[in-house]
Amino acid sequence: MRATRQHPRPPLPRRNVSIIGTGAYLPERVLTNADLEKMVDTSDEWIFTRTGIKERRIAAEGELTSDLGAAAARVALQNAGVDAREIDLIIVATCTGDTVFPSTACHIQHKIGATRAAAFDIQAACSGFLYSLITAEQFVASGVYDTVLVIGAEKLSSVVNWKDRNTCVLFGDGAGAVIVRSKEGCNGILASDLGSDGAQTDILSLPAGGCRMPITAQVLAEGKNYIQMSGKEVYRFAVNAMIRSSERTMELAGLKTEDIAWVIPHQANIRIINTVAERLEVPGERVYVNVHRYGNTSAACIPIAMHEASSAGQLKPGDAILMVAFGGGLTWASAALEWC
Ligand SMILES: CC(C)(COP(=O)(O)OP(=O)(O)OC[C@H]1O[C@@H](n2cnc3c(N)ncnc32)[C@H](O)[C@@H]1OP(=O)(O)O)[C@@H](O)C(=O)NCCC(=O)NCCS
Numbered sequence: 001m002r003a004t005r006q007h008p009r010p011p012l013p014r015r016n017v018s019i020i021g022t023g024a025y026l027p028e029r030v031l032t033n034a035d036l037e038k039m040v041d042t043s044d045e046w047i048f049t050r051t052g053i054k055e056r057r058i059a060a061e062g063e064l065t066s067d068l069g070a071a072a073a074r075v076a077l078q079n080a081g082v083d084a085r086e087i088d089l090i091i092v093a094t095c096t097g098d099t100v101f102p103s104t105a106c107h108i109q110h111k112i113g114a115t116r117a118a119a120f121d122i123q124a125a126c127s128g129f130l131y132s133l134i135t136a137e138q139f140v141a142s143g144v145y146d147t148v149l150v151i152g153a154e155k156l157s158s159v160v161n162w163k164d165r166n167t168c169v170l171f172g173d174g175a176g177a178v179i180v181r182s183k184e185g186c187n188g189i190l191a192s193d194l195g196s197d198g199a200q201t202d203i204l205s206l207p208a209g210g211c212r213m214p215i216t217a218q219v220l221a222e223g224k225n226y227i228q229m230s231g232k233e234v235y236r237f238a239v240n241a242m243i244r245s246s247e248r249t250m251e252l253a254g255l256k257t258e259d260i261a262w263v264i265p266h267q268a269n270i271r272i273i274n275t276v277a278e279r280l281e282v283p284g285e286r287v288y289v290n291v292h293r294y295g296n297t298s299a300a301c302i303p304i305a306m307h308e309a310s311s312a313g314q315l316k317p318g319d320a321i322l323m324v325a326f327g328g329g330l331t332w333a334s335a336a337l338e339w340c
Pocket of ligand 1: 041042043046047050051126165166167169170204229231232234235238268269296326327328
């Protein structure tokens with residue numbers, strides 16, 4: 001992994017940027033490892049020991065990524081005490097949007113009645129939520145916008161090959177959302193690190209559906225319209241990228257391991273999470289984990305985890321939180337935040 005350029009904060013004036021409300025939505029249907037045993041040649045024992053996943057949620061037939069995102073957004077708005085018409089900008093992180101265009105952000109804007117908002121999607125696969133949060137930070141810090149809704153929403157069940165045991169056991173559907181604003185008396189986002197390595201586009205991708213490989217009968221027969229992944233290579237990349245990015249962000253934020261109250265990592269695999277935590281020397285009880293319940297929901301993992309931790313009263317004002325993710329691209333991202 002090459003070193004990324006670091007972006008120290010430009011000189012003032014910049015506003016502090018905080019998360020003032022969180023929300024999440026998980027579809028009702030639970031697909032357990034036992035259910036998967038009936039679909040492909042796998043076992044609960046294999047899935048749990050290799051990944052830590054016990055079950056995942058699957059969206060209903062007509063339930064779209066925008067429905068999941070809109071539901072999470074409504075919770076976040078209520079939680080923050082903000083009306084949808086106050087939103088200036090909606091950024092949606094997704095790699096399973098409703099349509100190639102228009103953006104899923106536009107679909108969600110309409111569904112929640114955010115009539116004043118500009119709206120666009122960000123595509124950075126599983127790192128997408130942090131890419132979006134840091135993009136939102138720039139708009140709020142500069143004073144261009146006051147209120148930004150950032151959503152991570154995925155219907156991965158629609159791009160998973162349910163006959164491929166290498167991938168179908170890993171993913172799930174869901175959405176998380178946050179409201180981003182400047183808040184008096186809170187430092188909010190302290191530092192961040194975003195990076196990508198476009199030399200490794202092929203180890204985790206959905207090849208078909210773009211101009212490179214339009215959908216044809218042959219493409220469908222070959223299953224190229226589903227996620228393709230070299231699991232071991234992705235695993236190696238993930239561990240290194242998450243550790244290095246976390247270290248960069250902590251250094252930029254002036255934080256030491258002992259200052260971090262919570263690490264909220266991308267929830268792809270418990271072994272990746274545990275290795276990263278060990279190498280950063282963060283004790284397990286300060287690492288938020290829900291991969292056993294939802295599997296990998298890509299861009300939705302971190303905001304779902306954040307909403308759960310916040311709702312359970314686990315995040316206290318003043319806590320320093322480190323979020324870190326990796327994903328297709330390849331991409332990586334981390335951010336440190338003071339909880340308000
Ligand atoms: C995919 C992953 C769980 C596999 O774990 P692993 O420890 O690398 O797997 P192993 O090498 O021990 O096992 C691979 C074997 O298990 C088999 N296998 C794969 N999936 C299986 C399943 N669901 N059930 C049973 N066996 C399975 C493979 O066919 C392979 O068999 P072979 O050795 O006979 O060819 C792991 O590599 C991983 O998590 N990678 C990262 C993936 C990821 O996070 N992707 C999303 C990124 S955002």
